[in-house]
Amino acid sequence: MVAPELDHEGRLVGMDVNSPQGMSFEEAAKGVVAMARFAGMRGWVPATSGNFSVRVDEKWAALTATGANKAELDEAGVIEAEIAGPKHPRASAEAPLHLVRYRAAPEIGAIAHVHGLAATVLSRRHEKAGSIRLEGWELLKAFPGIDTHEAHLDVPIVPNDQDTDRLAGLVEEKLAAGGPFHGYLIAGHGLYVWGGSAVETIRHMEAFDFLLTAQMYEEGAR
Amino acid sequence: MVAPELDHEGRLVGMDVNSPQGMSFEEAAKGVVAMARFAGMRGWVPATSGNFSVRVDEKWAALTATGANKAELDEAGVIEAEIAGPKHPRASAEAPLHLVRYRAAPEIGAIAHVHGLAATVLSRRHEKAGSIRLEGWELLKAFPGIDTHEAHLDVPIVPNDQDTDRLAGLVEEKLAAGGPFHGYLIAGHGLYVWGGSAVETIRHMEAFDFLLTAQMYEEGAR
């Protein structure tokens, strides 16, 4: 696989925004690499953390392999995982959190998990409340279905759990109870965010990071 | 259009500072691209937000098209809009906020709209006051007509409004009542800033971002 074309800031150049389904594994892997390097350049995947996936079709997804350094990811660090199948031998422990989302929502074309500073700090501060409300910010309009700053977006927060199958169950239960959500936080851990494609998911990553950072500065130190 | 020459930090190389009027669309578009990429490299246009324009002459302006990713903008993302004419089909919803300024102030050669962190946070904190005063900072001298730190600059803050024609009317009313202003904030949204040319507007973007960031750290967390 040729490395995706990224500009100086790690943005993906010339990628088609709207083809979440029916693409080849190679195309999907290109999107995975693009999301990972974009996040890496912004410091959102410290110490080889984070993981990324792009749906190939109804049955398969391209997914970062366990142990790969996401900030310098290439083809060798991307595996093809069956969405409803048995665990891939090189899948990371967090693979269930990706795959369950693809099963639950056919409109999802790509998923990113990142460890931004504000996401991590606010996920603990608001853990007891079970969610954090983003409200009144113009950048909420980055998410589909939101066309005014007068909207609000509740970002669910779930307690961290090393049993990722159990965690995935809890997450889906919370997500099914409302929404649309576009992302959620795991307390002390980080952000999961998705979109119709890798490019849209990159946009949503940026929007969440900006909104959560602004929220953190607005709340100030406790 | 050849991409403008930008240095490592995204600064425009060798652009003529003083020809806001009478330039070709291609020259104006070059200025639009330069402002957009400069802002993109500093993280001021997250999630494809922000928009930029350069006046071509009395009647026309080069303007970012709706939906373009400003951080990787090129010629295809710039349209030629009539300053007092009907809405261009690819104009963004915020085009009126640019065009009304060119009609009101013939000395304006370029306009930038960016979403910096401090601008966004302070625009909400001071919304009720209707403005934020920057006072006593040496960098105020970056703005024309200010030649001492003993000056102050009141930056108007208007409430956000998705009806940008109505918002533009409110903005112009506030700007006509005093000034000169060099820029204003929309609450929870971001900064509008202008200058005689793209290069001067880049300088004013930098000055506002520095001054508002210093102000945010000086005020501290509430």
Add this chain to the structure above:
Amino acid sequence: MVAPELDHEGRLVGMDVNSPQGMSFEEAAKGVVAMARFAGMRGWVPATSGNFSVRVDEKWAALTATGANKAELDEAGVIEAEIAGPKHPRASAEAPLHLVRYRAAPEIGAIAHVHGLAATVLSRRHEKAGSIRLEGWELLKAFPGIDTHEAHLDVPIVPNDQDTDRLAGLVEEKLAAGGPFHGYLIAGHGLYVWGGSAVETIRHMEAFDFLLTAQMYEEGAR
């Protein structure tokens, strides 16, 4: 020595993670350069501060020479020091803090000393307590032996001392009393961190910087 291959963000490309012992001096020096440049690009070695080492074998280590600018380090700034031998004429004053660790722990393959902002600020804030507890963060799992966020990591803090032989003695006493520790802070000074190899130590540097920064924002201003 050819400069190590680093990507845009200063990450070491293609380095073997698991050969802390038995490598040549040239290989070890390559790891030293990679750690130093990685830290330099992140602003962790301001004003030529910081120092870095990689174990060559049981008896020798590659070590940054005194006075070298770590952010632009090359072969000329790396010396070969005897782990239990007399002081190398070009060794920095802090060499004993490296060498004593290699003597105490044969599993250590590389050591980094950096001056990150959060490490420096928190090292003073918690100096009297003698340690700072990192607890409940997912990224704790970046350290070997920690496989759940429900763990905690106590990071010892020792008072600064210009007599680095005496300081090394105090550090080893503290480290021998508990652990495993993976790193410690010197008050008002910075962080020492180690791992089985240069690549693992880079990962631990990133993990400590992220965790201490998150901790600093969580604690807020006093």
Add this chain to the structure above:
Amino acid sequence: MVAPELDHEGRLVGMDVNSPQGMSFEEAAKGVVAMARFAGMRGWVPATSGNFSVRVDEKWAALTATGANKAELDEAGVIEAEIAGPKHPRASAEAPLHLVRYRAAPEIGAIAHVHGLAATVLSRRHEKAGSIRLEGWELLKAFPGIDTHEAHLDVPIVPNDQDTDRLAGLVEEKLAAGGPFHGYLIAGHGLYVWGGSAVETIRHMEAFDFLLTAQMYEEGAR
């Protein structure tokens, strides 16, 4: 003049540290450009602010011209100014603050004036006290004559003044009353810092920026 060799982070490659006097104007201008670009890449010269100089010999200094964008400085933006002579027609308004230092202290080989965030914020917070004390930080050792963290460094703060001849007189009076100082702050304005050469002055810029940033985080929001 060939552009100086700068690495990815804007550090000057291969410059001789110890020849503050007796160099050619071309060599001195190279040092001016290196300091300016280094500061530009770190965001310390927003909106074309800042100025830089290197002593050529007892009588002359290379100095940034007024209006030049320091972040993209080249030969055309550097003038040769007489240290005790009449004002150069392209000298900036702040030239007297440079030249008076060269007259007062023959050991000074280079001077930088930068607008870092922490320097600007703290210069106002501590203006009434007339100075800010940096104490107990290991990085104080970056300054010549300081060989232990148990030292302190008092950084004088003078009120800002647009009459730079008068300001220069006040500064020299304060500096003559104690020291050595290595740098001073102008309230709401920025930092002046010097060293024996351009390379040493770059190191002192980095040290002041790190120390003042750590101090700002330690003090917290008021």
